[in-house]
Amino acid sequence: MTTNQKPLPSGFGARTTAREVLGDKRLDGAIAIVTGGYAGIGLETTRALQAAGATVVVPARTPDKARAALAGLERVELEHLELGEPASIDAFASRFLASGRPLHMLINNAGIMATPLRRDARGFESQFATNHLGHFQLTARLWPALRKANGARVVSLSSRGHWNSGVDFEDTHFERRPYDKWVAYGQSKTANILFALGLDARGEAHRVRAFSVHPGAIMTDLVRSMSEEEVRAAVESANxxxxxxxxxxxxxxxxxxxxxxxxxxxxxxxxxxxxxxxxAAANDETSRRGVKAWAVDPALADRLWARSEAWTGVRFTP
Known part of the structure; x- marks a missing residue:
């Protein structure tokens, strides 16, 4: 069943907080994984879910930093994960699957933004490799636990930055075109949206539903690769x-x-x-409200899915 891309409306809004969304809802017995769940938006996501009774697994690239941020929170498990390293993804997923637990919520929250041109060990551009391919592989490896939940949700953190670029299937990893860090970021964020679309189409029969999210403009560690001047300009533009x-x-x-x-x-x-x-309206290039049509095209989602399986060597098991 295809869900219409239009407001419900939900009754909530831009100023709503995570805890207000939950209200008195309890999540006792639910298991969640929140990548990057120890800083910024991810930390607030972890706090809200655990406060409602969920057990939250937080895989972190920097465990010492995460341990300090998560101190005092109940039902939070700290793990190690480097999204840019396929072996680290497989090792984390194997440890979780070995626990035998179902996975009710997977929130693919971690990411990088506006970094200089870097490549992973496979030669892939780092923003696309981390933001999309790392989470694609992680979700695939955790697929048995998602199915085991008998009603799971996967949330992929995208951004209004997806307006900067669709996925360039001819030169995704900037091997021929000049590198632009904002185009690369936008491409990775479009990929997050297309991934949610593709995953939902494949997961619905197994009661695994997927969503993509623009959280809003927030000052977090995501700006760590930007200069002070760039940060000021970005804040001014966002406001x-x-x-x-x-x-x-x-x-x-x-x-x-x-x-x-x-x-x-x-x-x-x-x-x-x-x-x-x-x-978003086709002729709207200024408001940046809503989602670009190139990010909700099922044919492009299928094309990205096939490419992602080829790039990672990982296939989803039905």
Whole structure:
């Protein structure tokens, strides 16, 4: 069943926080994995889910930093994961599967932004490799646990930055075209949306639904690769479109997609401000509200899926 890409409306909005989304809802017995769940939006996502009773596994690239950030939180398990290293992804997933637990919520929250041109060991551009391919492989490896939940949700953190670029299937990894860090970031964020669309189409029969999310503009460690001047310019530009959000507000749409009964029986949609977003008008190049048509095209989602399986060497087992 295809979910319409249009607001419900949900009754929530841009200023809603993650805990307000949950209200008095309890998640006792539920298991969640939140990549990057120890900083910024991810940390607020972890806090909201564990406060409602869920057990949250937080795989981190820097465990010492994560341990300090997560101190005092109940039902939070710290793990190691480097999304840019395929062997690390496989090792983490194997450890989780060995626990025999179902996975009710997978929130693919971690990412990098506007980095200089770097390549992983396979030669892939780092933003695409980390933001999309790393989470593609992680989700594939965790597929048995998602199916075991008998009702799971996968949330992929995208961005309004997807407006910067669709996926260039002819030169995805900037082997011929000049590298532009914002085009590369936008391409990776479009890939996150297309992945959610493709995953939902394949997962619905197994009661695994997928969503993509624009959390809003929030000042977090994601800007660590940018200069102070670039950060100031980005904040000024973001504020012209919509007021900046707090991390608590930024986590709201992720938590809503992962838990809300309003989305029962739905999936494959891009969400922002705690609701399903509109498809952006074709002639709108300024508002950056909603989702670009190139990011919600099922044919492009299938094309990306096939390429991602080839790039990673990982296939989803039905």
């Amino acid at each position: 012209k479109l919509a007021p900046m959000k707090t991390p608590e507000q930024g986590a709201a749409t992720s938590v809503w997609c992962a838990t809300s009964p309003q989305l029962d029986g739905m999936g494959g949609v891009y969400c922002e401000d705690v609701d399903i977003a509109q498809v």
